[in-house]
Amino acid sequence: MIEFQSVHKQYGNGTVAVQDLSLTVEAGTITVLVGPSGCGKTTLMRMVNRMIDPSSGSVLLDGTDIRERDPARLRRGIGYVIQQAGLFPHRTVLDNVATVPRLFGNSRRDARRRAAELLERVGLPNDLGKRYPVQLSGGQQQRVGVARALAADPPVLLMDEPFSAVDPVVRADLQDELLRLQDELGKTVLFVTHDIDEAIKLGDRVAVLRQGGYLAQYAAPDDLLAE
Numbered sequence: 001m002i003e004f005q006s007v008h009k010q011y012g013n014g015t016v017a018v019q020d021l022s023l024t025v026e027a028g029t030i031t032v033l034v035g036p037s038g039c040g041k042t043t044l045m046r047m048v049n050r051m052i053d054p055s056s057g058s059v060l061l062d063g064t065d066i067r068e069r070d071p072a073r074l075r076r077g078i079g080y081v082i083q084q085a086g087l088f089p090h091r092t093v094l095d096n097v098a099t100v101p102r103l104f105g106n107s108r109r110d111a112r113r114r115a116a117e118l119l120e121r122v123g124l125p126n127d128l129g130k131r132y133p134v135q136l137s138g139g140q141q142q143r144v145g146v147a148r149a150l151a152a153d154p155p156v157l158l159m160d161e162p163f164s165a166v167d168p169v170v171r172a173d174l175q176d177e178l179l180r181l182q183d184e185l186g187k188t189v190l191f192v193t194h195d196i197d198e199a200i201k202l203g204d205r206v207a208v209l210r211q212g213g214y215l216a217q218y219a220a221p222d223d224l225l226a227e
């Protein structure tokens with residue numbers, strides 16, 4: 001469970017990105033942060049893995065203030081998926097994913113086995129593992145990004161507009177895949193998008209943010225008020 005308690009963020013240049021925002025993300029659910037560009041979604045998400053610290057207020061993970069945790073350990077329990085998958089260009093697809101279990105001290109062989117399982121799990125054909133990221137479509141690269149984020153089996157996944165750069169048909173596929181994975185794995189997912197339809201499709205809970213970093217609504221998709 002992730003709790004934002006009265007978090008506020010003002011950047012060095014004076015921009016207020018998040019204003020006195022409180023929100024609880026229940027464990028094992030997909031919570032979507034939705035709103036127009038610049039409303040503070042990324043800022044809020046990056047507070048969870050401490051890429052950004054709030055100016056005031058706190059973020060709790062399973063009841064503990066994240067400032068009391070070792071940042072490296074904290075991040076190991078948090079998978080992070082971004083819009084342009086962020087793969088290592090000079091490593092094969094399989095090695096991109098295997099890198100993570102290797103970092104945790106698994107043998108090369110075990111790491112590759114785990115990577116192959118994960119690639120299958122996110123719906124990639126086996127033979128793509130030998131290719132390099134540029135040889136994959138945008139949608140396939142995003143799948144690799146998801147596989148890599150899952151490689152450490154983190155309880156928490158942060159997903160920042162992961163499907164926004166792919167065409168609508170592929171996006172719908174990726175969304176279905178995420179819902180299927182979520183059924184199997186039950187991660188605590190914080191998902192950022194500016195697309196309300198995507199938010200409604202994916203979210204167990206949807207947090208609607210407004211320009212200036214205000215929380216306008218926080219509800220199950222069926223209970224969102226029309227605007």
Ligand code: ADP
Nearest residue numbers: 011013015017036037038039040041042043044
């Ligand atoms: P979103 O993810 O909803 O697009 P962001 O969290 O990226 O919003 O940004 C919220 C606001 O904070 C925007 O006005 C943005 O320009 C500003 N901002 C983001 N990062 C920084 C930064 N490092 N320094 C100053 N302002 C920033």
Ligand code: ADP
Nearest residue numbers: 011013015037038041042043046052083160161
């Ligand atoms: P995103 O797709 O995450 O919204 P942006 O293109 O808005 O990314 O920002 C890219 C980077 O620049 C981020 O690290 C963000 O925090 C930072 N940034 C965004 N807006 C500003 C700003 N107004 N001043 C300084 N840095 C900013």
